[in-house]
Structures are given as structure tokens and as C-alpha cells.
Amino acid sequence: MATWRDFLPIYRLEKRCFRSDAWPWIDVLAALIFPETVRYVAEVDEEIVGFIVGDRRRQKDLGWVATLAVAPAFRRRGIARCLLQECEAGLGTSRMRLSLRESNRGAYDLYLKAGYAEVDRWQRYYRNREDAIVMEKNRPTP
Ligand SMILES: CC(C)(COP(=O)(O)OP(=O)(O)OC[C@H]1O[C@@H](n2cnc3c(N)ncnc32)[C@H](O)[C@@H]1OP(=O)(O)O)[C@@H](O)C(=O)NCCC(=O)NCCS
Structure with a gap:
């Protein structure tokens, strides 16, 4: 599980991959600290080359891929x-959701x-008014 110690490489990767959609640094840091998030990195030769953050809406048994x-x-x-x-x-919820640019x-x-x-679709959700597509998956849980 990634921690706040991984903040800098994750923040840089987020900026590089998402450009104008990238999270502000405070959101990246918060995601690495909040107890309800899971965050994993992929490393090659000790370099962080990928990461994911998921969060959990416990009452709804719903997980979101945040980034x-x-x-x-x-x-x-x-x-x-x-x-x-x-x-x-890691989230262990029976439903997963995420959103992405339609392009x-x-x-x-x-x-x-x-x-x-x-x-679902969120009309004009992104900064340049592009729609977001919402996707969902049901997962069998024990
Ligand atoms: C989207 C992203 C996370 C994919 O990462 P990745 O490690 O290359 O993905 P994977 O190798 O695990 O791909 C698995 C499958 O997804 C599909 N896929 C992934 N990237 C694809 C692409 N650019 N074009 C078409 N299909 C693609 C393919 O089916 C692929 O299987 P295949 O390689 O056997 O054909 C990466 O391109 C990225 O970081 N993009 C910028 C940030 C972003 O858009 N994040 C998602 C926002 S919701």
C-alpha cells in the first residue's frame, strides 16, 4: 500500500499522465493519508511507474476508482x-464504479x-465541457 512517503513520484506521475485534469497536490496527499482509500503502486527497478487510488462508500457497498x-x-x-x-x-466492495472522459x-x-x-453519463463534466462516462462492475463477494 502506498503511503505519504510516495507522494512526490505519484504527484509527478499524475501530472504527467493527466495534464490539465491532474489532481492538485493537496488531493494527492489526502488520497495517500485517508483511511478509507486504498492506493497501490507498480514499481520497476524501484521506480514508481503506475499507481491507483480507490475509495469506498461503505454504506452503499460501493468502491470508486478515483485515479x-x-x-x-x-x-x-x-x-x-x-x-x-x-x-x-483491496476495497472488497460488491460494486465498483469509475468515470472517464468519453474520448x-x-x-x-x-x-x-x-x-x-x-x-451513466455526466454531461459536460470536464473542464473543456467534455462528457464523462460512468462505468460499473458487480463483483461477487464472499
Ligand atoms: C489508461 C492507462 C491507465 C492504461 O494503462 P496500461 O498499463 O497501458 O494498460 P494495460 O496494459 O493494463 O491494458 C490492458 C488492456 O486495456 C486496453 N488498453 C489499454 N490501453 C489502451 C489503449 N491505449 N488503446 C486501446 N486499448 C487499450 C487493452 O485491451 C489492453 O490489453 P492488451 O494490451 O492486451 O490489448 C494508461 O494509458 C494511462 O495512464 N493513461 C493516462 C491516464 C488515464 O487515462 N487514466 C485512466 C483515466 S480513467
């Missing part, structure tokens, strides 16, 4: 798929393959 990013040089190796599985297992076809395919389906 997921992999460094460009390490993409298409299954790192995001692996981080997503860890996040789902983000790569991420859409990743989630589709992982068993997510489109359930």
Missing part, C-alpha cells in the same frame, strides 16, 4: 489491469475488458 495512471514508457504491459484488480480486491478510448477498453459496463 489510475501508468507512465507512457510502461504502457500496454498489463500494469493497469493488475493495479485495477488489486484495487477491487479516452484506451481506458474505456481497459475497463470494458475488466468487466465494467457503461451505466
Whole structure:
């Protein structure tokens, strides 16, 4: 599980991968501290090349993928798929949700393959007024 000690490389990776959509530093730090979040990193040669943050709405038995990013040089190796599985297992909720830009076809395919389906749209959600697609997955829990 990532901690506040991983803040700097995660913050840099978030900025690099999301540019104008990147979280402000305070949100990244909060995600690494809050007890209701799970956060995992992928490391290659001790360098953080990917990370995921998930949070939990306990009363609704619902988990959200809050952010997921992999460094460009390490993409298409299954790192995001692996981080997503860890996040789902770490949250342990029977439902998972996430949102993404409708133009983000790569991420859409990743989630589709992982068993997510489109359930909602948030009109003009992003800064440039692009819609968000909301995807959901039901997970069998013991
Ligand atoms: C989206 C992102 C996290 C994917 O990371 P990744 O480690 O390359 O993904 P994986 O290698 O685990 O991909 C698993 C599957 O997802 C799909 N996929 C992932 N990236 C894709 C792309 N760019 N185009 C098409 N399909 C893609 C493929 O089906 C892939 O399987 P395959 O390589 O066997 O064909 C990464 O591109 C990224 O960080 N993008 C910028 C940030 C972002 O958009 N995050 C998600 C926001 S919701």
C-alpha cells in the first residue's frame, strides 16, 4: 500500500499522465493519508511507474476508482489491469464504479475488458465541457 512517503513520484506521475485534469497536490496527499482509500503502486527497478487510488462508500457497498495512471514508457504491459484488480480486491466492495472522459478510448477498453459496463453519463463534466462516462462492475463477494 502506498503511503505519504510516495507522494512526490505519484504527484509527478499524475501530472504527467493527466495534464490539465491532474489532481492538485493537496488531493494527492489526502488520497495517500485517508483511511478509507486504498492506493497501490507498480514499481520497476524501484521506480514508481503506475499507481491507483480507490475509495469506498461503505454504506452503499460501493468502491470508486478515483485515479489510475501508468507512465507512457510502461504502457500496454498489463500494469493497469493488475493495479485495477488489486484495487477491487483491496476495497472488497460488491460494486465498483469509475468515470472517464468519453474520448479516452484506451481506458474505456481497459475497463470494458475488466468487466465494467457503461451505466451513466455526466454531461459536460470536464473542464473543456467534455462528457464523462460512468462505468460499473458487480463483483461477487464472499
Ligand atoms: C489508461 C492507462 C491507465 C492504461 O494503462 P496500461 O498499463 O497501458 O494498460 P494495460 O496494459 O493494463 O491494458 C490492458 C488492456 O486495456 C486496453 N488498453 C489499454 N490501453 C489502451 C489503449 N491505449 N488503446 C486501446 N486499448 C487499450 C487493452 O485491451 C489492453 O490489453 P492488451 O494490451 O492486451 O490489448 C494508461 O494509458 C494511462 O495512464 N493513461 C493516462 C491516464 C488515464 O487515462 N487514466 C485512466 C483515466 S480513467
